[in-house]
Amino acid sequence: KAGVTQTPRYLIKTRGQQVTLSCSPISGHRSVSWYQQTPGQGLQFLFEYFSETQRNKGNFPGRFSGRQFSNSRSEMNVSTLELGDSALYLCASSPIARLAGTDTQYFGPGTRLTVL
Amino acid sequence: LAKTTQPISMDSYEGQEVNITCSHNNIATNDYITWYQQFPSQGPRFIIQGYKTKVTNEVASLFIPADRKSSTLSLPRVSLSDTAVYYCLVGDNAGNMLTFGGGTRLMVKP
Numbered sequence: 609k610a611g612v613t614q615t616p617r618y619l620i621k622t623r624g625q626q627v628t629l630s631c632s633p634i635s636g637h638r639s640v641s642w643y644q645q646t647p648g649q650g651l652q653f654l655f656e657y658f659s660e661t662q663r664n665k666g667n668f669p670g671r672f673s674g675r676q677f678s679n680s681r682s683e684m685n686v687s688t689l690e691l692g693d694s695a696l697y698l699c700a701s702s703p704i705a706r707l708a709g710t711d712t713q714y715f716g717p718g719t720r721l722t723v724l
Numbered sequence: 725l726a727k728t729t730q731p732i733s734m735d736s737y738e739g740q741e742v743n744i745t746c747s748h749n750n751i752a753t754n755d756y757i758t759w760y761q762q763f764p765s766q767g768p769r770f771i772i773q774g775y776k777t778k779v780t781n782e783v784a785s786l787f788i789p790a791d792r793k794s795s796t797l798s799l800p801r802v803s804l805s806d807t808a809v810y811y812c813l814v815g816d817n818a819g820n821m822l823t824f825g826g827g828t829r830l831m832v833k834p
Contacts, residue, residue: 612767643824651768651811651824698767712758715767 609634612701612716620722626687629719633680633701640682641713642674643698651698657682686721694723728812728825735831742799744828746812749793756815757788757795761808762827768811772797799830807832 613632621627633640642654653666657676674684680701686693700713729747736742748757756775760768772779774786774795785798799806809827 650826696765700767712770712773713768714770715760718765718767720765 609636612699612714614697614699614716614719616719617717618720618722620724621689622724623689623691625689626685627689627721628683628685629697629699629721631682631684631699631701631716633682633699634703634714637701637703637714638680639702639704640676640680641700641702642682642684643700644668645696645698645718646694654684654697689723691723694721696720728814730810730812730825730828732826733829733831735833736802737833738803739801742802742806742830742832744797744799744810744812744830745794746797746825747794748812748814751792751814755792757786757792758813758815759784759786759797760811760813760824762811763808768824771810802830802832804832804834806830 612634615630619627631640639656639658641656643651644654645651654668654672655662655666655674656664660676660678671687674682676682696718698715698718700715702713734744756773758773759771761771762768772781772784772786774788776788776792779786787796797810807830809829811824811827813824
């Protein structure tokens with residue numbers, strides 16, 4: 609099976625702009641989670657979607673949003689970009705909902721966002 | 725929400741066995757323990773997952789004592805390519821978000 613794919617891989621934006629990142633999960637996976645990774649804060653959970661519904665959300669401002677489509681593909685959007693939003697944004701898919709208690713997530717390569 | 729504590733870094737030499745311990749004192753009854761490996765500019769990669777006692781797969785072993793307040797990832801005979809950051813993650817089945825710990829940066833030297 610193909611792995612998790614994320615597009616674009618690299619992105620440069622300026623402050624105040626908005627950005628949309630895309631994630632295609634492994635075929636058959638219905639759960640998609642997004643993470644932000646920075647050198648200072650490490651891996652931080654953004655949100656999780658399962659069957660087109662947002663199930664969990666991390667402690668990020670409302671400028672960060674996401675959605676999931678019926679084919680399980682997911683997008684996340686960041687509006688009014690700030691310098692601090694520069695990070696590696698990772699998408700992970702899972703074959704089952706995380707409420708089952710296990711956490712075997714398969715991560716994509718990430719999108720490196722640079723905000724100037 | 726279970727928190728994890730890991731050493732920030734470890735050094736080893738090729739061919740040695742490496743053990744990385746993670747503390748998770750407030751682990752819940754239904755939580756699982758999962759370890760991930762991450763190379764620079766890549767997403768984390770699943771290594772192993774367990775609930776109690778010992779789990780072994782083709783790349784690692786996971787040891788979990790009876791009280792489950794800690795776990796140890798064991799990498800047999802490491803090579804230079806095992807140089808990476810290793811994350812311990814405790815699964816929370818209450819529907820809450822999952823938080824990765826700070827990770828352990830393993831440096832394998834020739």
